[in-house]
Structure formats: C-alpha cells, structure tokens
Amino acid sequence: MLVTDSKIHEYCIQKSNRPSKTCQDLEEYTKNNVPYSQMLIGELEASLLGFLLRSIKAKNVLEFGTFTGYSALCMAENLPNDGLVVTLDINSETVGIAKRFWEDSAHGHKIQSIIGPALETVKTLDKTFDFIFIDADKVHYLDYLEAGLKVLSPRGIIAVDNVLWSGKVLDQNNQDQNTQAIQKINNFISENTDVYGTLLPVRDGIFLIQK
Ligand SMILES: C[S@@+](CC[C@H](N)C(=O)[O-])C[C@H]1O[C@@H](n2cnc3c(N)ncnc32)[C@H](O)[C@@H]1O
Numbered sequence: 001m002l003v004t005d006s007k008i009h010e011y012c013i014q015k016s017n018r019p020s021k022t023c024q025d026l027e028e029y030t031k032n033n034v035p036y037s038q039m040l041i042g043e044l045e046a047s048l049l050g051f052l053l054r055s056i057k058a059k060n061v062l063e064f065g066t067f068t069g070y071s072a073l074c075m076a077e078n079l080p081n082d083g084l085v086v087t088l089d090i091n092s093e094t095v096g097i098a099k100r101f102w103e104d105s106a107h108g109h110k111i112q113s114i115i116g117p118a119l120e121t122v123k124t125l126d127k128t129f130d131f132i133f134i135d136a137d138k139v140h141y142l143d144y145l146e147a148g149l150k151v152l153s154p155r156g157i158i159a160v161d162n163v164l165w166s167g168k169v170l171d172q173n174n175q176d177q178n179t180q181a182i183q184k185i186n187n188f189i190s191e192n193t194d195v196y197g198t199l200l201p202v203r204d205g206i207f208l209i210q211k
Pocket of ligand 1: 089091
C-alpha cells in the first residue's frame with residue numbers, strides 16, 4: 001500500500017500534525033480486531049486531509065467508504081463545531097465499531113453515517129459539500145467521482161484515495177478489475193479539461209481535484 005520509502009513515510013508522520021488519541025486508539029483497535037485493516041488511510045493521509053479542510057475552511061464533507069470510521073473522525077476533528085461529515089458505507093458491522101469510537105470523541109457529533117450502496121445514497125442528498133473523500137469500492141470510483149462533482153460546492157475539493165494501487169496502475173496490461181477501474185478514473189481526471197487535478201504519491205496515491 002505504501003508507494004514511498006517506509007522510513008521517509010514514518011519521518012513525515014513524526015514531523016506532521018497528527019490525529020487525536022481517540023483516532024489513534026481507533027486505528028489500533030481496527031488493526032488488532034478487524035480484517036482488512038490496511039484499508040485505513042493512516043496518519044499521514046489523515047494529516048493531509050486535515051490540512052486541506054483547514055485551508056478551505058470546509059464545513060460540509062461527504063465521504064464514500066466509512067469502514068471503522070477512522071478517516072471520518074480525523075476529518076471531523078478539523079471542522080468547526082457546526083461542521084458535518086456525511087459518510088456512506090454498506091457495512092453496518094464496521095460502522096457499529098465506528099460509532100462506539102465517535103461517541104467517545106468531542107467531534108463525533110459532527111458525523112452522520114448513512115448505510116446503503118453509496119451510489120444510491122448519494123442521489124438522495126440535497127446539499128453541496130466543500131470536500132469529498134472517495135475511498136469506497138474501486139470498481140465504482142468513476143461513478144462516485146461523477147456523482148461527487150454534481151454535489152461539490154464551487155470552490156470545493158475532491159480527494160480520491162488509492163489511485164496508485166501499490167504501483168499496479170503502471171501496468172497497462174493488468175487485467176484486474178480494480179486496477180483497471182483506477183486507471184480509468186486517473187485517465188478521466190487527467191483528460192478532463194473541466195477539472196484541475198494533482199496526483200500525489202502519499203501512501204497509496206491521492207488525487208486532488210477541483211472544478
Ligand atoms: C477503504 S475502506 C474505507 C476506509 C476509511 N475511509 C478509512 O480510512 O477509515 C472502503 C469501505 O467501502 C465500503 N464499500 C464497499 N462497497 C461499497 C458500496 N457499494 N457502497 C458503500 N460503501 C461501500 C466497504 O464496506 C469499506 O468499509
């Protein structure tokens with residue numbers, strides 16, 4: 001999942017502003033108790049999302065892919081007291097874990113979880129969002145981006161996670177459907193003149209996009 005040297009990555013974490021103790025406890029709990037814990041964004045990416053939210057003074061965030069609620073809580077910590085993270089997932093079991101940790105946090109009240117297929121749920125939302133984080137199933141990534149662009153506020157930012165997919169995106173002959181879906185969204189962003197995109201080699205790759 002890491003595309004940079006692990007010691008450099010660790011050094012960057014140590015020198016950056018990091019998520020709270022509750023977020024660290026949630027990360028630790030997930031690593032010790034939940035399958036596929038490598039899906040968590042980790043501290044460096046959480047710090048980057050926090051920096052971006054602060055920079056644009058974001059109030060409303062939409063997240064595709066809650067899992068155990070780590071990224072949602074890390075983002076909520078960087079919103080004002082009346083800020084909101086709407087986070088979408090199909091798995092009520094992992095979201096149950098998320099809710100336990102959110103309840104222990106002074107920022108948990110800013111998070112609203114909606115269970116169901118994200119592509120259906122997003123159609124029911126009647127607000128715009130200053131920041132959108134795409135981190136659910138990879139095969140629907142382009143659908144999530146297209147849906148996200150419709151509800152993105154004029155100066156909002158979309159961040160798409162795992163866009164380097166452990167470097168597999170470099171293989172044009174890769175037949176894996178997740179790899180192909182990520183290559184597809186990366187090509188869409190880079191060829192689309194209506195959006196401005198920057199792909200950063202942070203953790204597993206993160207694409208930042210503005211209209
Ligand atoms: C990579 S994890 C999210 C990790 C989380 N953002 C974090 O860093 O703390 C991806 C999540 O997407 C969810 N997911 C998969 N397919 C989905 C779908 N069709 N609609 C909504 N969520 C989905 C999975 O249940 C899983 O929890």
